Amino acid sequence: MARVSFPIHVVAIFLLCTSALQSAFSTTGLLSPPHHGARPPMVLPLFLSPPNSSRASTDSRRRHLQGSEKPNARMSLHDDLLLNGYYTTRLWIGTPPQKFALIVDTGSTVTYVPCSNCDQCGKHQDPKFQPKESSTYHPVKCNIDCNCDENRVQCVYERQYAEMSSSSGVLGEDLVSFGNLSGFPPQQAVFGCENMETGDLYSQHADGIMGLGRGDLSIVDQLVGKGVISDSFSLCYGGMEIGGGAMVLGAISPPSDMVFSYSDPVRSPYYNIDLKELHVGGKPLSLSQNIFDKKYGSVLDSGTTYGYLPEEAFLAFKEAIMKEVQSLKKIRGPDPSYNDICFSGAGSDISQLSSSFPAVDMIFGNGHKLTLSPENYLFRHSKVQGAYCLGIFQNGKDPTTLLGGIIVRNTLVTYDREHSKIGFWKTNCSELWDRLHLSSPSHALPPVSNTTTNQTNHLAPTLAPTFAPMPPHIDNPETPVGQITFDMFTSMNISELKPRTVELAEFIAHELDVNITQVHLLGVTAKVNGSLLKWAILPVSGGESISNSSAMEIISRFSEHRVQLPETFGSCQLTQWHVEPLETRTWRQKHYQLLVMAIVITLLVGLSASGVWLLWRRKKQNLNAYKPVGMIVPEQELQAL
Template identity: 85%
Template sequence: MARPSSPIHVAIFILCSSTLQSALPTTGLLSPPHRGARPPMVLPLILSPPNSSRASPYSRRRHLQGSVKPNARMSLHDDLLLNGYYTTRLWIGTPPQKFSLIVDTGSTVTYVPCSNCDQCGKHQDPQFRPEESSTYQPVKCNIDCNCDDNRGQCVYERQYAEMSSSSGVLGEDLISFGNLSELPPQRSVFGCENLETGDLYSQHADGIMGLGRGDLSIVDQLVGKGVISDSFSLCYGGMEIGGGAMVLGGMSLPSDMVFSYSDPVRSPYYNIDLKELHVGGKPLSLSPDIFDGKYGSVLDSGTTYAYLPEEAFLAFKEAIMKEVQSLKKIRGPDPNYNDICFSSVGRNTSQLSSSFPAVDMVFGNGQKLTLSPENYLFRHSKVQGAYCLGIFQNGKDPTTLLGGIIVRNMLVTYDREHSKIGFWKTNCSELWERLHLSSPSPTLPPTSNTTANQTNHLAPSSVPMPPEVDSPETQIGQITFDMFTSMNVSELKPLSVELAQFIAHQLDVNITQVHLLGVTAKVNGSLIKWAVLPVSPGKSISNSSAMEIISRLSENLVQLPETFGSYRFTEWHVEPPETRTWWQKHYQLVIVATAVTLLVGLSASGVWLLWRQRQKTFNAYKPVDTIFPEQELQPL
């Protein structure tokens, strides 16, 4: 079965200023449904007119040239193929309220669900409560926005072809960028949702962080204030380790970074001047114009895979097949699609280059970006050691759409001031070390007693610690967290003890402190629940130790061998010690003692058999019975 064609779906945007819509074939802004659902590319039907507010930010940028500005250095979380998106953390209001937002270069508005939302789903964090923020102000009606006359407030509305929608009011508040940022909190306009439908309703992430071009974009707002230079960077994790890094503003760039011209007038999206593709050092017989159709070659963080025009895809596919003739071709993980997959490659991704060719992207300036196999392959979810092509045909649409898979383990700098985009192949989990950058002085969002220009200092973590950790009086009984891995339950079973040992080592705790609470099977892997307990029963975990453990988890510092596939850590919580009575703590022991007394007449062999059965029951590795299918993103 072939993938569906790629017509332009109707996408209507009613915003205070022009809005970009992410082109999302397989993933993007929404909570992911089935892995096989790879819908066509979706772009806005109506673009902003020439006199719209989209053009206004460019007139405000000249004063930034040559100036030295701070930046907001942030962590990326989640995984491109397991989640379908990357998220970062923002804090809004005073005192700050935390949100997990999908990083999207194809959208401009940043929005979160509001507490008065009539229809909003259950997401990762609590809804935004404007009434609890002392610095919140609604954006009053003006000539430039759509207005809710009853409220006297600017509103936004987004409607999508598959009936998903987001709508709400526009508000202004302090937005904070985490403890690694040298940029203090800034007043910014954002969307406060009061209605969401379709896949937006069911996504795990709270909302969207829009990085596109337009007045409502968080980048444009910060640039307009003159607090950052007109640039931002994203660095996605690789096939083995998710997460990554993000910088709003300028930064020191490596001398060997490869650049492509990016025409801000060519299309409303971030585009590159792609002219040629080489496979195994051999150029494809294609006209350079093939990559300039419609919207050109679009680079979009909200898209998972890459999509080429028909002629370019067929040439690319043929070239790849010639280079891998010795590999066995197998069926893809989803029978609904004719995925091109190969077996007997091995789980070690470092060996992929010995089986698959390098792919070069040649830009109009003659510079060449070399892609390794992890930049165009994804793991087969049902066959170990098998991989599939992550580049597909974009139906009959002539647009070249380059999603996140293309830039795995690659620093991508969107230098909007100089109309260019830079690429630098690197290990994104070690980005700061590879750039020889020290961490900036950590700053926290202001509390109700501080101003935007005041900062507090804390441990170097990109997310604030739970309140229990910050309070020295609080006793910590255990820390729980989730781990998602691409391995299935049957693969995990013989490795559970080894996995616990590696996690204990990475968290710098004793192996006896790490407990497996349960495993839930997912379509694309498994969800494991862990707990870190005190060294001894009845004791507690020190606040400093808890802070270190959570920092390691939140900053993606826990690195496991390739044996355990792709993985990520999420949902960490701090729980107080148990406060049970003596009877509640020891009733099982009393019951067992009574049972032993009653069974004293049994033979020794009978008692031994009973004990062996109990041991088997207590120590058996059991997955959770309930199985929830893992979902994948649908486009807006």
């Protein structure tokens, strides 16, 4: 995983080739209008929680949110902070509406999507925007307020990020929709229509960026300027164990115990906070005065994955953490490309991390304190069970403090631009709809209006995943697991799929980190729009059962969206999985793999000889191929170096 932010992205989804799902948030009256006459906020869930999730919060202080009397916009959002490097929301553009998955990014000021004439745009989640197919689209003509193309006909934009990815194209205007539960009709908005993208932008799964920063082209500024929403928005990212979260466009009534920091709107276009001190385990770090106030200051960037501190602060932070975790073993990180600081021996129970790792306090200039739990500065070690790594790094020689999404997991962050402050409230972000007493939408569709007839016909169907409840025995190391079964839907038809099932099994084995001999296809059923496959993960050859630790790792890869398949297998979704204890397996199931093993090995040898073994690696390289940027543009978005 790259160390820079928004388009970082090991593109993974729910056993998904091209899509994902999940949702969430919390407090009495939180969504009620902040004052009489204020416009209602739009609530956009970042990720739908599994309907049968057994990991609901048991916090006795949990408040219940009542839905606003006025309508809200609720949309299912996707992806995962650490696995993809971002969260995305769905936006519909045009008439009839065309759907796009956009990274929510407070560090960007432009919203853009790939345009139909872009020959230098990568393969993304959705088709490119077709201006000619929208009856309401028109280009933004060259004027005194914009940069113009060579012929001085149309306005253009250019953005380059510190990890050397870039986006450029023309500006257009069209109707933008936020979902069929929106409290207001589609709005005219200016956005970027890409004709070139490079770097991570080229290879990422998401289609583009939703710019939430300050600036005339920001989607927030445009909606505020039209009087559609109040000058505020909020983000709530899910935690380490369960993804989820929400985005609210518009003002909210803050919880009584929300912690605020002043945010200087003049200092830069980035959202900064007045950070003064860091405490580790209750002890202040010995740092130079104003260490967090240099250059851009302390910046919140939802498009950045991790946290980055100035050199002096990072070294002091690292040393303080090392002193607090002396009982744990320091180990190598999961990626040899990075010198990660990792520790083993803390156990797999996220709720118990605070017994092994210290709390970290952020002290603001007004004396308010935001306490970070271990999940706000750690990420899981992907190769060692019960091991974790620091998700805070040194920001090169840049004195800016950059606070990415990991810092605010399970924290509602309100960007109150009207009052120049940012609020923080610790909560479980993956329980929004339960706390709102609202049913979470299984599909987010654009609002129906007179100008958008039959628009739902233009949207690809989406399967709603179902989950077997976590078997009681899975947490009991004395009870062995017999097998794990799961169903997967793919848009490929059965005749195309059958010759490639061995190849598909190989990719599944790789993504689940199991032996190819453990992966068995139990059946394929033809469906109207594709095929449904039933798979089983069996014990390793010669073994009677799957260890509980291995079973938990496989389950976590499912539930945390850590399974990625090539797009050559079409649009794929995990529809359900089930864990079976050893005693439920028949004699034939227990010994079937011995019969098949020789056939599988023979097939793999044949495939390797023909070069198919390297197909996925080559495909990934091809997707990442791009032409370098020929120039450095004057305006750059903030990203960690």
